[in-house]
Amino acid sequence: MNIEFEGARASNGEDYDMNRNIVTRLNSMVDSCAPQQGLSECCIYKVPNLLRNVKPEAYTPQLISIGPLHYGDAKLQIMQRKKLICFREFKGNRMSDERIMDLVKIIRNKEKNIRQYYSKNFDKIGSMDFIEMILLDAVFIIEFIRESDDFEDGPKNLEPWMMSDIKEDLKLLENQLPFFIIQEIYDEVDRARQEFPSIPFLRLATFHFGKYTFSQGVNNDPKVKESRHLTDLLRNVMRNGVIKRRFTFDNIKLKYSAVMLRKAGVRFRVAKEKCLLNIRFEKGVLEIPRLEVDYSFERFVRNIMALEQCYKPFEAYICNYIKFLDHLINSAEDVDLLVEKGIILHWLGDDAALSSMINKLNENIGDTSAYYDDICDKMNVHYENRWNRLNANLRHVYFPNIWRGTGTVAAAILLILTLIQTITSVKSVF
Structure with a gap:
């Protein structure tokens, strides 16, 4: 009896040790995980694989990397030198080192907010590299859009073939900077250069991407003004003036082409x-x-x-x-x-x-x-509704145009007259 009891206690001890070891391992793994980004600010995402696998090239920048999601991609390094050349030209236009330090200070003060806009953590990108990346990318976007709207000169230091590729890459969800930081840098640059009256960056960006009919005359729309990045701006432009209709979960699908x-x-x-x-x-x-x-x-x-x-x-x-x-x-x-x-x-x-x-x-x-x-x-x-299909079939077969419609009416009248004549002839016989 004592032997059985001792065996059960030993077995319980082994179970306890195993349970404790599992909990300890789980705690260790949890502690090693980086804390999740705050979801309330998150709006720039790595495209889910379920969508990406359908057409990967639709979501991947072909020429230029903007922001941290494609930072350091070897295939996009050709544009890093172009960004630096753009920055050199930017500095030469009344932007002293002290002015540049003001821009760095703006980004440093908002670094945490900027990082929260992204669905991924970027702990491997240190603070200095992150701030430098944001500054170079924001300056490039501002100067590219400004110079693209100059129909006489156009962007400097860029080959003509790059223009459309860069413009398309700037629309990609994974290739975004938070709109607010671009806006703050843009406003600070305007103050430094004393460019008054200044064209608001929102209007400039909307005009730049405004080749589609639906993008015209939308700068005063509140939804457009609330855009959080350029992809979001394009979405808000598309839904500008939309009819107020209730979203439902009925999910009724159109059955017919x-x-x-x-x-x-x-x-x-x-x-x-x-x-x-x-x-x-x-x-x-x-x-x-x-x-x-x-x-x-x-x-x-x-x-x-x-x-x-x-x-x-x-x-x-x-x-x-x-x-x-x-x-x-x-x-x-x-x-x-x-x-x-x-x-x-x-x-x-x-x-x-x-x-x-x-x-x-x-x-x-x-x-x-x-x-x-x-x-x-x-x-x-x-x-x-069967009557709708029957009515449409009659119209398409017998009245598709004025000539066939006239022929159909004439044939119907002739048929009626023939029928009347036949009835009259039969009556006269009797």
Whole structure:
């Protein structure tokens, strides 16, 4: 009996030691982890692998690194010398060492805030390197945008082929600086140079990225003024003037493509307003603002969608817009119909290329809140009404244009007259 008791106590002791060792190991691993960044300020993200794996090059800078996420990338070092040359030119324009020290002081005082904007910790980038990086990148962005808007001279020390690549890289989610630190440096530089009246940096940046129709006349919009970095600015510009519609979790999807909807009598019309998101469906008419698509559109939209997935999943305006287009467009024939109606204008070569691009944009984009569920529901109901399809079929087959319509009416009248004559003849016999 005593032997069994001693054995049980020994066994319990071994269990206790193992449990204690596991807890000790876990505590050690937890202590070795760097503390997580404050999530309240975080808005610049490493794009999740689920999205990145679909098209890695859409999220990766091709020429220039901005901020810490791609800091030290060997493939982007060609531009480090260009940044230094830009900084030298910047200093030569009434910026003494004392003025530069003022800029360094601004960044030092806000270093903690700046780091909190990023989804990753950068403990391996020391304070001195971090401040130097922010200063060089902020100065480059300010000078690049300023000089790009000088149509006569343009940016100095940059080969012409670099211009479009840099402009596209500055839109990427992983390639951002907090807007507030660029703004503070910009304002301090204006004071040092005594440049009055100064063009606000927000207006300058909006104008710089304003090749799309939807970006015009948005500088006074409160949402635009609250932008936290350049990718966020582009998103806010896109949703400027958006109709107030409630987000829901009903997740009603559009079941039918543009060509199918036309067979149910839906008419397509290009809306006059500039906000791309303001889609309407009333009395069988689908109104969509014109969408202009070039070869840079996909990269631009993918980064805004990635921002929404990470930062604004319950206000995912652009994700919802692309999902609506994805359901509306299933083939080149759907694109052709929308091009014919003036709703889409594109330079991708053929309609099949645009159809494929739109369908792939939605890959691995998660379902969050829905913005167009009421419109989708009305359009689904419209298509599923048998009378709408029958009426549309009659109109398309027998009345597609004035000539066939006239022929159809004439044939119907002739048939009626023949029938009347036949009845009259039969009556006269009897």
